[in-house]
Amino acid sequence: MPQFAFLEGQPFWVIYCTLLVVILLRAPATYWIGRGLGAGVTRSRMGERLGPKLDAAKQRIDRYGAPVVTLSFFTVGMQTAINFSAGAVKMRFPRYFAAVFVGGLAWAGLWGTVIAGLVGTWLELFLRSPWTAVGVIVIAVAAVTALVVRSRLASRSRRAEETAAEPETASAP
Numbered sequence: 001m002p003q004f005a006f007l008e009g010q011p012f013w014v015i016y017c018t019l020l021v022v023i024l025l026r027a028p029a030t031y032w033i034g035r036g037l038g039a040g041v042t043r044s045r046m047g048e049r050l051g052p053k054l055d056a057a058k059q060r061i062d063r064y065g066a067p068v069v070t071l072s073f074f075t076v077g078m079q080t081a082i083n084f085s086a087g088a089v090k091m092r093f094p095r096y097f098a099a100v101f102v103g104g105l106a107w108a109g110l111w112g113t114v115i116a117g118l119v120g121t122w123l124e125l126f127l128r129s130p131w132t133a134v135g136v137i138v139i140a141v142a143a144v145t146a147l148v149v150r151s152r153l154a155s156r157s158r159r160a161e162e163t164a165a166e167p168e169t170a171s172a173p
Contacts, residue, residue, distance in 0.1 A: 033087065
């Protein structure tokens, strides 16, 4: 965790609380930036043209968007976009912040233990043997690719079996 190098050697609770504070400051800051820019879009010609459709979308996101905000903390690269979007459509802040808090609790735990451990271990390996570290990445990418391809092939064969079975059931007495 190069950006959190000052946390090295600290007890877990210090790391966890620090990461939680980071996320509880960063995510709402992104929300408020989105909210400011969203207000400009709402007042623009495009916002006027969308009118009722935009209002309906805002209501749905305000009502059902909290789980999406919480789950965004389990993704890489989507957190910022989702937090920004929640602000742009003016999701109510108390509901938004509750979702961020729950997601932030999980994010701090994951980042503080699993992810930091993996990244730290890989960096240590890279410093000792860069080619081995690159090999580990290649193997990991190959394994994930194989799992995805296997899953898609299994799904495709299940669909083929289902479509093959449909005419049989339709012709049955």
